[in-house]
Amino acid sequence: MQLNKVFALLLLLSVACGSFAQNKYQWKQASAGGYTYKYVTNDPIQTRFYTLKNGLSVILTVNHKEPRIVYRMAVRTGSNNDPKDHTGLAHYLEHLLFKGTDKFGTLDWSKEKPYLDNIDGLYEQYGATKDVAARKALYKTIDSISGVASHFAIANEYDKMMSNIGSQKTNAHTWVEETVYEEDIPANAIDKFLTIQAERFRSPVFRLFHTELEAVYEEKNRTLDNDGAKVQEAMMAGLFPTHNYGQQTTIGTVEHLKNPSLIAIRNYYNKYYVPNNMGLILSGDFDPDVMIKKIDEAFAxxxxxxxxxYKAASEKPFTAPVVKEVFGPSAENMRICFRIPAASTHDAMVLDLASSILSNGKAGLFDLNLNKQQKAQGTQAGVQQYKDYGIFMMVGAPKQGQKLEEVKDLLMGQLELLKKGAFEESMIKAIVTNEKLGMLQRLDNSTNSAQQLMDAFIKNRGTQWDKEVSYLDDMAKVTKAELVATVNKYMGENSYVLIYKRKGDDKSIAKVEKPLITPIETNAGKSSDFLKKMEAIPVSDIQPLWLDYDKDITLSKSGIADVLYVQNKSNELFSLYYQFDMGTWNNKLLPLAAQYLQFLSTDKYSAEQISKSFYNIACNFSINATNEATTVTIIGLQENFDKAVGLFEEVLTNCKPDEAALAALKTRLMKARANAKTDKQSIMQGLISYARYGAKNPFNAGLSDAEINSLKADDLVKVLHDLMKYKHRIMYYGPLQNGAFTAAVAKLHPLPAAFTDYPEKVNFAPAVQSSNQLLFANYEMVQSEITWVRNDVGYDASKEAVVNVFNNYFGGGMGSVVFQTIRESKALAYSTYAYYSTPTKKEYPFYMVAYVGCQADKMNEAIKGMNELLNELPASDQRFELARTGFKKDLETERITKEGIIASYLKAQQKGWKGDYRKDEYASLSNLKLQDIQQMHKEQISGKPYTYCVVASDKKIKLDDLKSIGEVKQLSLEEVFGY
Known part of the structure; x- marks a missing residue:
């Protein structure tokens, strides 16, 4: 099910709504504030669709829940429109739209421009030159002139301006038919913001290109190390032998990346970045009558x-299955993919529904017949939808000893059941009802609204928003017969692409080689006249709102259990939690027992009936065990509260041992553990835990293979039956009054006369680093990844503010010291960051983490570059002020609501705070100085020993190079994972 298709009002779920439902969602036109707009009746987010005189689409939806505005500038172009000889161009351009114009991003445009014009011409020569030596000489010239030009450029001045106004989530993305620019700003900064955005798209300058080009090279190399990305590429190529969906990738080919053309990029910008091809979307706290006038004035x-x-020739029907194999070090999996109709077609909606008949997480054919019976490691189905076509996908992973071909047969077997109509028609209603739950959870979130509207603009310019808001009403009308007929229409025996992702060496990888790049000048701390003008524009104040735990949360009792209560006044959803201050450090069986529960029956219900029952009432439960806590979560519609809680209590209290289910779970668990050893991110997590706690650490202290093999079903069932005997708090966010809730939960959730003491906890003492050490794990990859780790002093609440500002200043964003130096100036990495982490509990220490992911042949330079920053902090009054004011504005506009109030209260308890500590942080910010940041860096970070965690291929790096850092310890996977 495409979860973004949920903006239908579901107060009318009944198919019997008849003709009224057909007329419920209609396009209308209205005028206000001197502007005419269109809207859809009964749109739950009351969206206004404007078209300005120059063709710019403006889409506005209001949400006053917090004083912020989510922004998307969507351009209806992507890699589909890349020239055949310049693939990757749209993505390059997205990066360059952060570099400024002739007004910002420059100290002196008249002096900078001649150098940039020269660089444009040199890249044309470079692309036309084939001789290796001549190309190398040309690139050296480009590098040299770029260095001179950089003295007039201000790197990331756009990000500085966004930080100045308090923006969050500055980002952008490029995909096959879209390029989208994203921000989340304080509502009081809209005038500054629109001025900056209008200038940004007026006449962008493609400065600092060769270092940004290297960042894209790094991004390309990261995809070569990503087996999932390679599978996606193979799938698209197989499904779309004609359409550019499959014929050119968003990031581009290695050959084209090596030969960029700034002239081609400019031509592309001029061709597609025009107002009648762009949509400006705002969702948040504003007056739409005022806002549309501001936007019109800014972008006129x-x-x-x-x-x-882009119009491709229609794809021809398949005459035989297309089979592709992808190789790489990660775990095996496979997928079966069918080409389906375009977004917003009726058949696409029916097939979306069909994917949920197969897989909805609880009661689909895959869920009950494959996952519940543990016939594979895991299976799933879903839909990816694009403007011209969509993809119906079935995905599976094999168990230990199972072949991918066997998983394929399992998936096709369930598809045959779907095609024959071997499912209950009532499942359609249950799916729609559960989507109501999802819709209610997302409906009042500005980011979700903006994303949904952006997607609609890209696919159909928003002209079919009526279909979007009626989506679930329309889905509820689909009959079983129609669904079966539609599935059979598009999913013939020969009309699919089959991808096998196998373990093995990928012989086709050709990485983008590292060019010679001299570090450029970033002019940190300097400002253009444009930025100074923006800073001078006054803004109205937004007053922060702090929580008052005496008023915002109600503390009471249900029997011997503490109750934490916050009322939901927005909708009819409830969230109920039972939280225990014990986790895997108290009992290693807890997470496995929680996983086992889904396969168990009671005397009253089979495991299948339990899943169906929860799905049919649009409720769900989960048990999550972390190191020091276990949380039971039950969520759903309040009207089904009694049924959901009662059913959970029945399942937990009366579940019966099932040795066959345990045997299958053990097999799958062993496979999951083996798969984790093939995942570089898991390996890095293990190294970091080893660095923080030593050889015996939380990451590798789980169950041994022998312990798993010796487990009995009775062992795990006892853990489940005994769970509620231990002390736990009850937390509720829902529409019931507190008295009604405590009465209801007391009846449904029986408690013992006294709680049982928790099992003794195993404590892991943080390691003390007295000298540099390097932990190395070998992994076949193009890149190398390095993480610096060091435990520091004990927690002190008074340091919270300086730590948060330091993180903004040092390593938290595109304007930070780390990003500016490692990526912008030296072009050593695509991804890099650093932060001084505050612990979750007052008993634990602060700790430092830094990271660089770079090409293997850059590793030594990257380590040197990060070490220089860890030891010597570049000082900039401007950067400090941006970091301080940015955090200040975050606090001013943050609104903690809903379950977040409970989470905030518990966080305060764990950290020993009295009340909402944000208030103290905010008060301390006015006195914070750059010297405080420098002092913190000097005392806590500079000159300190670190443990370096390195994941790389020993064929791509030299271990001897690492010995100059400190003692090198190469860890086996058994040492990392503990099994």
């Missing part, structure tokens, strides 16, 4: 141009 300079949309 844009001139419309004819835009020729």
């Amino acid at each position: 300079y844009m001139q419309a141009k004819p835009v020729q949309e």
Whole structure:
């Protein structure tokens, strides 16, 4: 099920709504504030669709729940429109839209421009030159002139301006038919923001190109190490032998990346970045009548141009299955993919529903017949939808000893059941009802609204928003017969692409080689006149709102259990939690027991009936065990509260041992553990835990193979039956009054006369680093990844503010010291960050983490570059002020609501705070100085020993190079994982 298709009002779920439902969602036109707009009746987010005189689409939806505005500038172009000889161009351009214009990002445009014009021409020569030596000489010239030009450029001034106004989540992305720019700003900064955005798209300058080009090279190399990305690429190529969906990737080919053309990028910008091809979407706290006028005034300079949309020849039907194999070090999996119709077609909606008949997480054919019976490691189905076509996908992973071909047969067997209509028609209603639950959870979130509207604009310019808001009403009308007929229409025996992801060496990898790049000048701390003008624009104040735990949360009792209560006044959803201050450090069986529960029956219900029952009432439960806590969560519609809680109590209290289910779970667990050893991110997590706690650490202290093999079903069932005997708090966010809730939960959730003491906890003492050490794990990959780790002093609440500002300053974003130096100036990595982490509990220490992911042949330079920053902090009053004011504005606009109030209260308890500590942080910010940041760096970070965690291929790096850092310890996977 495409979960973004949920903006239908579900007060009318009944198919019997008849003709009224057909007329419920209609396009209308209205005028306000001097502007005409269109809207859809009964749109739950009351969206307004404007079209300005120059063709710019403006889409506005209001949400006053917090004083912030989510922004998307969506351009209806992506890699589909890349020239055949310049693939990756749209993605390059997205990166360059952060570099500024002739007004910002520059100290002196008149002096900078001649150098940039020269660089444009040199890249044309470079692309046309084939001789290796001549190319190398040309690139050296480009590097040299780029260095001179950089003295007039201000790297990441755009990010500085966003930080200045308090923006969060500055980002952008490029995909096959879209390029989207993203921000989340304080509502009081809208005037500054629109001025900056209008200038950003007026006439962008492609400065600092060769270092940004290297960042894209790094990004390309990261995809070569990502087996999932390679599978996606193979799937698209197989499904779309004609359409550019499958014929050119978003990030581009290695050959084209090596030969970029700034002239081609400029031509592309001029062709597609025109107002009649762009949509400005805002969701948040504003007056739409005022906002549309501001937007019109800011973007009126844009001139419309004819835009020729990408139109591919129609794909021909498959005459035989297309089979592809992908090799790489990660775990095996496979997928079966069918090409389906375009987004917003009726058949696409029916097939979306069909995917949920197969897989909905609880009661689908895959869920009950494969996952519940543990016939494979895991299976799932879903839909990816694009403007011209969609993809119906079935995915599976094999158990230990199972072949991928066997998993394929299992998936196809369930598809045959779907095609024959071997499912209950009532499942359609249950799916729609559960989507109501998802819709209610997301409906009042500005980010979700903006994303949904952005997607609709890209696929159909928002002209079919009526279909979007009626989506679930329409789905509820689909009959079983129609669904079966539609599935059979598109999922013939020969009409699919089959991808086998196998373990093995990928012989096709050709990485982008590292060019010679001299570090450039970033002019940190300097400002353009444009930025100074933006800073001078006054903004109204937003007053922060602090929680008052005496008023915002109600503390009471249910029997011997503490109750934490917050009322939901927004909708009819409830969230109920039973939380225990014990976790895997108290009992290693807890997470396995929680996983086992889904396969167990009671005397009253089979495991299948339990899953169906929860799904049919649109409720769900989960048990999550972490190191020091276990949380039971039950969520759903309040009207089914009694049924859901009662059913959970029945399942937990009366579940019966099932040795066959345990045997299958053990097999799958062993496979999951083996798979983890093939995942570089898991390996890095293990190294970090080893660095923080030593050879015996939380990551590798789980069950041994022998312990798993010796487990009996009775062992795990006893853990489940005994769970509620231990002390736990009850937390509720829902529409019931507190008295009604405590009465209801007391009846449904029986408690013992006294709680049993927790099992003794195993404590892991943080390691003390007295000298540099390097932990190395070998992994076949193009890149290398390095993480610096060091435990520091004990927790002190008074340091919270300086730590948060330090993190903004040092390593927290595109304007930070780390990003500016490692990526912008030296082009050593695509991904890099650093932060001084505050612990979750007052008993634990602060700790430092830094990271660089780079090409293997850059590793030594990257380590040197990060070490220089860890030992010597570059000082910038401007950067400090941006970091301080950015955090201040975050606090001013943050609104902790819903379950977040309970989480905030518990966090305060764990950290020993009295009340909402944000208030103390905010008060301390006015006195914070750059010297405080420098002092913290000097005392806590500079000159300290670190443990370096390195995941890389020993064929790509030299271990001897690492010995200069400190003692090198190469860890086996058994040492990392503990099994």
